Amino acid sequence: MSVPLPAIELAPRAGLLPSLGAVYRAQLSRARVARIPLLFVATFQSIGILVMMRGVVGAHDTEAARDVVAGSAVLVVAFVALNLFAQYFGKLRATGGLDHYATLPVPAASVVLGTAGAYASFTVPGTLVTAAVGCAMFQLPWVHAWILLVVIPLAGAALAGVGAALGLLAPRQEIATLLGQLGMSAALLLGVLPASHMPTAIRWLRDLLPSTYGVEAFARTFAPQPDWAVVVADLAVCAAVGVLSLTLATWAYRRAATRA
Amino acid sequence: MSTVDTVAAGQRAATAAAATAVCCVVRDVVKTYRVGRGTKATQVRANDGVSLEIARGEVFGLLGPNGAGKSTLVRQLTGLLRPDSGRIEILGHDIVRHPDRASRLLSYLGQESTALDELTVHLAIETTARLRGLSATAARATTADVIDELGLGPIAGRPLAKLSGGQRRLACFGAALAGMRPLLVLDEPTTGMDPVARRAVWSAVDRRRSADGTTVLLVTHNVIEAETVLDRVAVVDEGRIIACDTPGGLKAMVDGSVRLDLVWRDEAPTTLPLVAALATRAAVSGRRWTVRTDPGEARELVAQVTAGPAFAALDDFSLSTPSLEDVYLLLGGRHEGLEK
Structure with a gap:
């Protein structure tokens, strides 16, 4: 047709925050239906590790005990945010589920952040239970356990971003699952085992893992007089990695959704 | 102006x-x-x-x-x-x-x-x-x-x-x-x-x-x-x-042709000369044979099939006007794949 068509007005886009809220709400309900058994698994796994490590490091307030309790609590976040998230996005991509979002006028960030937020929220009860059990077992003070309410969203964001990127960038669904599991194993080994017992090379690897800073921030609050400046610095690193990893995840989502 | x-x-x-x-x-x-x-x-x-x-x-x-x-x-x-x-x-x-x-x-x-x-x-x-x-x-x-x-x-x-x-x-x-x-x-x-x-x-x-x-x-x-x-x-x-x-x-592109569907009870009786002749031109889908032809021949075929010994082996037959599937086939489409 030689005459250009008069273009009709486009329908408005969905706003960032309203659509983030809608995705969050939907994902949280989805988690309620489908993920409760897995939350139990995550919590029991962490409590199991606490019981096991109690035999290794003894039931006293030592640096190792602090690392074990903080690491086990944050491990619940790693299990859900990294492992399950990688699997979820891997599946969504492999089965064409991303088409649903890609054909709606919704910002990529809303989908990624809404889903990540829902997964992170979902870890709250398990993390708190693990922390409480850990404090009881190792006789640690739990007055500053409120810090978990900061650690969970920050470590959750960092790990969920990594998980989503793994799930969206992996060439196949099975590889996404495998990478999620490997990431979880790394969070387990590097987060729960006391850093002072590790070889230097492994410690560097530990420093690269975003959850490490969440673990350290929480572990420091068990001190009689926590060094809040260092705690805040740890959390700031967590937040920075969170922003980076969620940006990466958003980019990966866009790439996967519009992939030829 | x-x-x-x-x-x-x-x-x-x-x-x-x-x-x-x-x-x-x-x-x-x-x-x-x-x-x-x-x-x-x-x-x-x-x-x-x-x-x-x-x-x-x-x-x-x-x-x-x-x-x-x-x-x-x-x-x-x-x-x-x-x-x-x-x-x-x-x-x-x-x-x-x-x-x-x-x-x-x-x-x-x-x-x-x-x-x-x-x-x-x-x-x-x-x-x-x-x-x-x-x-x-x-x-x-x-x-x-x-x-x-x-x-x-x-x-x-x-x-x-x-x-x-x-x-x-x-x-x-x-x-x-x-x-x-x-x-x-x-x-x-x-x-x-x-x-x-x-x-x-x-x-x-x-x-x-x-x-x-x-x-x-x-x-x-x-x-x-x-x-x-x-x-x-x-x-x-x-x-x-x-x-x-x-x-x-x-x-309308396939006007003038009709479809004869024959469904056999069991195996088609290909020992009968009439059925053997049809076998060469029918599209076979399981027990269903489909023959596309002009209305005159279709009527004749129905008469022959229903009057002769082949009728005993027949479960069902139908004559129908062309569908979009016939159009698809006429235009050179592959045989299988369309749902009726």
Whole structure:
């Protein structure tokens, strides 16, 4: 047709925050239906590790005990945010589920952040239970356990971003699952085992893992007089990695959704 | 104003009217895929120079067997895939250059529901409405309307994953209806649905067309559906459009031929000379043989088959006027793949 068509007005886009809220709400309900058994698994796994490590490091307030309790609590976040998230996005991509979002006028960030937020929220009860059990077992003070309410969203964001990127960038669904599991194993080994017992090379690897800073921030609050400046610095690193990893995840989502 | 000017203005107005009546223009769209890896990789032409025009308010269908390239074409229209070459315009917007605009012009029902599977029907529709840009209040209202319209009330509180295939499809169709769009793109919407659900789908489509002038692009491999609900249909085979007309217009191409279907009780009695002769020209699908011929010969064949010894082996027979499947075959389409 030689005459250009008069273009009709486009329908408005969905706003960032309203659509983030809608995705969050939907994902949280989805988690309620489908993920409760897995939350139990995550919590029991962490409590199991606490019981096991109690035999290794003894039931006293030592640096190792602090690392074990903080690491086990944050491990619940790693299990859900990294492992399950990688699997979820891997599946969504492999089965064409991303088409649903890609054909709606919704910002990529809303989908990624809404889903990540829902997964992170979902870890709250398990993390708190693990922390409480850990404090009881190792006789640690739990007055500053409120810090978990900061650690969970920050470590959750960092790990969920990594998980989503793994799930969206992996060439196949099975590889996404495998990478999620490997990431979880790394969070387990590097987060729960006391850093002072590790070889230097492994410690560097530990420093690269975003959850490490969440673990350290929480572990420091068990001190009689926590060094809040260092705690805040740890959390700031967590937040920075969170922003980076969620940006990466958003980019990966866009790439996967519009992939030829 | 001179006569020449008046005529020119009249022509411009007529052209503009014709232009506004067009919803969707596809020109010479080519899309190839790589299949396999490394040296074994081969190129598959999913769309091989497809051109078509869809008028506003039209229910337009893409009919063809699985793998014909229908879904690939639709995925390019929805901005999910970028064509290798060619032009796609929807309601005046260049979708090849601005694929993100597609989501603000059309509503798409794909073949997969994984993104919604674990949500309840109600939440799936409401969330989709929100993500289509509706306010919370409008999303709630439209969800209630759609649930009511499609009769989804009894299953509104159940997760999609727990529903039967047809119910799940209906719920996804409901999500596609949430939030008004001038173009509805439906990829095999009625797969697995019972007749009640199918009726609900076509009534909802009809209501939107008559009330809002909504255009519908439907992908199907179901011949009956194509004949009954479509205004126009493009027959797609191996990445090309081999015909495009109204169902009646297409069927007129095979006027003068009829179809004789013979269904045998057991094995066909090929020892009989009449049946052996038919075997060479019949399309065989299990115990069903289909012969296409002119009405005179068809009558003769029926008389011979029903009067002779072959009748004892016959379970059922029918003579029918041509369907879109016959058109598809006449145009050189491959035999299998269309659902009757």
